[in-house]
Amino acid sequence: MLWRKMVRDVLESKAAYLACLVVISIGLMVYTSLNLTADNLWQAKENFYREYGFPDGFATVKGIPDAEIRRLAALPGIDQLEGRIVQDVRVVFPGREESAFLRLVTVGTGQEKTMSKVKLLAGLPLDPHQPGIWVDPQFLAANELKIGEEIPVIIGGRKVFLEIRGQAQSPEFVYPMRNAQDLFPDPRSFGIAYLPLPVMRSLAGEGAQINQLIFQLKPGFSYQDVESWLEPRLERFGLLALYPAKDQVSNFILNQELSSTEATANTMPLLFLAVGAVILYILLKRIIEQQRGQIGTLRSFGYSSREIQAHYLSYPLIIGLAGGLLGSLSGLWLSFPMTAMYQAFFHLPGLQGNFSLDYVLLALLLSVGFALLAGYFGSRQAMLLSPAEAMRPPAPPSGRHISLERWHWFWQSLTVQGKMATRNLFRHRQRSFFTFVGITFCFSMIAVTGYFNNIISVMIFDQMTKVQTHDIKITFAAPLSATGTRRELLKLPGIKRVETLLEAPATLKHGWQERETVIIGLGRDAELFNLLGEDGRRVLLPERGLILSSQLAEALGAKEGTIITLESALLRGDSISLPVYTIIPQYMGINAYMDKEALSRVLGQGELATSALLVAEEKALPLITEKYREASQVATMENRSQLLENFNEMMATYGFTIWILAVFAFITGFAVIYSFSIVALAERKRELASLRVLGMTPGEVLQILTFEQWLLALAAMLAGIPLTLQLISLMAQAMGSDLFTLPLIFEPNSFVIAAVGTACFILLAQWTLLRQIRRFSLVEALKERD
């Protein structure tokens, strides 16, 4: 019988319970779907890595003879060591302006045992005597290429046609990025191609030397051991980079995505569940207050207080179960499209949605646990009432002066409705507190999502309009004479400005800390590459000394004036020491900067340029691209507008996910305000009906409730600002990497968005309240005894 009473009670305030149900469901949907997706991703990664192998370490050198490789393989701690040639080549699609690149990676043809195998997805095996390649499927799809067709590429200044023999995928290029400075992969302009070493040598010249080593460690040896043995031996072959598997770009990003997904999956839902639990708690407290008489009657029949509490626990139990089922099943369903979305980013062959009930069960346990906890605290009062006490009406709510009234100027400025509302805030401290926390939480969530949406644009926009202001960047295949190149380029029609850069890969060391980076040498009059200080003003290059990006400075533990040791394959001597001149904020990439002439002097190789930045008249741009795309000295050519376009495409996808979070926050905020208002309305029905009888309009009556809410909302939004900044800094720390830093700047736009969003869900909740007040039957409301 009591079950029936419960069901009817719940149905009577179905809107409030429904709001609570929705919040719980959202939490569990996020929990189930993200955990399942992360599991799918993890499983696919593990399987692919295990089956096809992933090296423990990588070394990039300028060139190393084959014989030397055999000697290195015998080093202690090394189980296996292989050499390969990795080279980026330009693809010259007929009739296309933007540049595209293929990274050629030499592989075995299947007979030999290797630690990094490539999975052939379709097509024919490679033939060591034929210029055929395997290409990653995304590049093929994005460029509408098919197996059997030929791709024209420039190798060593020559145009060569490579036959596509198949499509293949390697664990090393699950997330193929051309360099760490890119933010995301672009399969249309960059792909991976695999080919046998003999074919590579026949194309690039027989003298082409191995330039990348991959190795596997023997059990019991750490990467650091092997690194310390390898490094000195590789130095004379022009060591450019030496890094462990965890720093390999594709692997790094995949792992980072995995851990951030798992972190979100296990924290976000708790917030939603907590909000749901608070709503349940408030609803339950209210219903018990309202049903005092009924509880007294039940007790007088002979129901024990335990039975009565069990009865009131059945309310949250049913909501917890329903919310758990709804949330986890929809999460299970959602994990399939989400996994499919990841397929577009991470090219893991075995990645697919899996049906698993594990998380559904866990989600149910979680939601029932939270609901019962809320229920226990909400219904404790019912246990404590003695039957006689329960039968008596509760003591009338006492009016009291509050300390705020001592501020006369403030208090006098309030209307009587305002005074009522303000005193009420203090009368229901607990509910006010939860409302406050709820609004703060939702406001911050919306602000954080707004911040991320804005900040990425800010980062890109800053980078493109303030830092790098060129139209085209040409990177040379080998360093050229700076003055000669500049003179040559200036002869081009329509060219407005040319600046050359000298980029030198180097290792910077400070004490025991060290970092691989690229030192960028800039002209002192550079206008196309600007270094901006904290205040956004240009920083002038010193005659001597380094400018570090803040990210790099932090990694090295360096401050202004710190002496840094610099090692580079390009250096004549062993190493040199330079002071840090200043540190600048940089969102993307970690670099060190120097005056170009100073860098040339340090390297002692004369005045060189490794790339050039151009500004030209718009109509001249295609001509320039056309002229240089097949030139042998040109390694790559980057067009700004092309980059921007790619970025915008990417943002469209990310933006969507970001806004889903904001929508969740909006719904949660609405649910909190709405359910609490309904409780307040029920509690004060008689009071409010009396006001209606006095002649107040529904709008005027609503003001009493809304004044309270706006007052709380204002305070909550103010409190939400520092919370948002705190959340952003936490997330920035978690998400920031070598690749980019999230700037921690005050971004007023996102707070405006959050304030508007918060106001919207409050208004929406109030509008539904107004409808209820309009429907009040005055006669009924006044008849009811408190």
Place this chain on the structure above:
Amino acid sequence: MEVILTGRKLSKSYQLGEVRVQALRDVDIQIYQGELVVVLGPSGSGKSTLLNMLGGMDKVSSGELFYRQQPLHAMDEKGLTRYRREAVGFIFQFYNLMPNLTAWENVHLATEIAAKPLSAKDVLIDVGLGERLEHFPAQLSGGEQQRVAVARAVAKNPEFLLCDEPTGALDFETGIQVLKLLRKFSREQKRTVVLITHNAGIAEMADRVLYMRDGRLDRIRSNENPLAPEEVSW
């Protein structure tokens, strides 16, 4: 004497669960300017329903009800709100004060929405609560609370007062005090007071008594010599 409220064939029925209840049947009624009317009847006789109609809290099912020339039966919710705001002062059996407003604030709340209100403080002094302006309802006795309620109704300066068992929750002594206030308002301000009760003793102070029974207006008795409140007893 000027008529302020005219009802013709007022009927009201409503659905109570699965039963249709006829609460008011063809009541013809006139209320005059400045009189003190008591509506007397046992519970269930329809007197509260009649009061709700007169006060614009509910609409009649059939019949016509005019406040001066304005048809209340044809007004929408907006119009009825304006009517309650400008013409009517309500006094309830259980006071219905706002628990978290002081006595003065409770009265002031009503004057804020009225067109030509009296001073909240003056009215409270008038009902003898000059010393208790800053007290909250929970700090006042029942009689004092009802006096605040009277002050709240009077301070709006309405055309007439509607009182629903105003002494129902009070002891005899304090009940008499409240009745004195109502009579004072009627005599001094020349305003109408409609008081509903099942307490026949109170009827003796009325100018006219309307007897309700079974949803009908049973009979009307005019009182040539109404008693003073302190003379009535029950």
